Amino acid sequence: MPLKTSWVTSANSADHPFPLNNLPYGVFSQGDDDPRCGVAIGDMILDLRAAEENGLVVLMEEPLFEAPYWNDLMEQGPAVWTALRNRLTDLLGEGSPAQAALHACMVPQSDAQMHMPIVVSEYTDFYASRNHAFNVGTMFRGPDNALPPNWLHMPIGYNGRASSVVVSGTDIRRPWGQVKSPKHDLPAFQPSRRFDFELEMGAIVGTPSEGPVTVQQADDMIFGYVLLNDWSARDIQGWEYVPLGPFQGKATATSISPWIVTKAALEPFRTDTPPREFALLDHLKDCGPMLYDIDLTVTLTPAGGAAQQISRTNYATMYYSAAQQLAHHASSGCPMTPGDLLGSGTVSGTEPDSRGSMLELSWGGQEPMQIGEATRSFLEDGDRLTLSGAAQGDGYSIGFGRCTGVILPAQPDPFAETKG
């Protein structure tokens, strides 16, 4: 599929992240205005609340864009998702008769503040990159026992904390937590010294389920994808996670990119999951190409320093797709709801410079990275960490924009007054 051209001419260059082929959905505000839903086209945003009020985008009798999140639209299901995308493609395409009428609904992205695009109902994080699971397992248990016995049979995941999901651009405060050093007999409560990022994709569930679903049904339930950084305090996690899994080490914040790239926009980029040692059970079997060819990069910018790319990998390297994760999630009868966010798990490639976390890039701190004139094993205060992602089409790209955050120093001891 070639580039579709728009009368928003900035959208028509081969390397712009938001051509007419993309049409990602976000929530934005201008100045002191209320946040509202919008769609990115080139360097502009079409204000959907305004377009709906003006009668330019009318899909249902009741309004879909009154609230500052996409959940209301998502709940309408795939037929309405398609109708909206078709309508927007017509409105924003080159030669659209609506161009003049739309003029009052267009906002420059440079004037806009981005907000959370959805109300996250619940957040689940998976662990579906074989390279990542192997790297981490090797560090902790040696290469022969790196993968847990269940790993090749189902997408392992845990429930995270929806209240901690924030939009790209939000500063991230280094957390305090309980940690235990191997050098000490007793744990201590202190600021995390091994604070890390995780390069992930996030899948957004658009429609609900009430019982088990097939992988195909799960794929149909997915509305779109975002970049996701699951900030991780490795020292807190290391002490807490046996036997019930990650908890406070993953609860400080998870950042997502502000623009939801729809499943429809990603259709041309579907790829197969990799060959498997064990056939998956029926409820997890692939129903077609399930992953996407999406290039992912990570840059680290120290305070006052230059941005440096520290990792480059591809979402197509994953072992389990979001649809398989969702099918597994619903298999027990767990009700899935619009706004559920599923983290893919850290995306790591096979090469050392394609790893998706500092834990792997610095091999647990044993091989610090050179960043400009400094070194890094984990993130330091003032560091900016940025994820980027794009699928490369024939003369166009489908970009995700950026998912970025700056590490703020830990707050002063929050319990100084309670010390005895």
Next chain:
Amino acid sequence: MPLKTSWVTSANSADHPFPLNNLPYGVFSQGDDDPRCGVAIGDMILDLRAAEENGLVVLMEEPLFEAPYWNDLMEQGPAVWTALRNRLTDLLGEGSPAQAALHACMVPQSDAQMHMPIVVSEYTDFYASRNHAFNVGTMFRGPDNALPPNWLHMPIGYNGRASSVVVSGTDIRRPWGQVKSPKHDLPAFQPSRRFDFELEMGAIVGTPSEGPVTVQQADDMIFGYVLLNDWSARDIQGWEYVPLGPFQGKATATSISPWIVTKAALEPFRTDTPPREFALLDHLKDCGPMLYDIDLTVTLTPAGGAAQQISRTNYATMYYSAAQQLAHHASSGCPMTPGDLLGSGTVSGTEPDSRGSMLELSWGGQEPMQIGEATRSFLEDGDRLTLSGAAQGDGYSIGFGRCTGVILPAQPDPFAETKG
């Protein structure tokens, strides 16, 4: 504190669960009416939406009881919680001048259908009974390694699934899931054969936090308590839980009792946590008596059979209080929100007949229980499992009512059509 008497005379008997001292909060409907907030008094319910509309309960300018859940009231904070309780105590007390006016707002409990009392924003389950952790650890790792090294230093917990929380009385469908028997090399997808209950208390968070909080602040944030049954598929959980913790084994359903017993009603029953081998770190230190003396019982009723009490224990046996769990939960900066539900973890006493799960009562199936003329290692289809709880005061009791559910057979193979 003695029994406070009410003009609703059924509330004045020493063993009634809902005297004027209690005033638990729920959501009910009558016939085809909309669900609405109410408070239990004896055998009756005071309809709070009606009382607010009639001007009998007016705490704020804006209405607090329009919606069919308690979140709006909870968000107002402790001063409004106290004002409501004081107003209800006046209205429902013996000799209240409002008795005649309230007549139109009273509904017999026997006519009412109970609903979820809150919108559960997120659900976290802890593991805070030392007896339970020791029993389960002993079964899996032997008595010398029963408690994980972190267990005596912080309340271990994991994030559960809010969408799966249901009100008492909801039938529970036996789940399918991926399990692996030690006898087989490969896992299978099948109905759970080791489906279990967990006797717990649930604490409901009423006010939000944005950063770490002290244990005292955490205690102030708690609105009230319910009985909680965290239904658990032990065979699914056993195969999935390493390394990221319980997931689908705990995602089918969690039942809660319909009436929220407020922290205020439980004040006379506070008890100390037990002696500790290791002093807790400052952020988790007790700030006074933190547990409650609440008798808890479990009965199992086979289909067509007689109810049999299978366990009796007390919430005061826990090692960590809900306030300590909440302080730990917020310690990383994790935002806590009104409607968060914290499961205490299975409440098990020291004696064999005070254990809070079939896993412990049947010692992993090795010592099946005698139930009437049958035996049970885990729950069977048609079994009704009921939790009850009450604090015993001086001539009155503070009851929680019941938390009950019946096990339905697993659905037919949900993936029969996908089999190759």
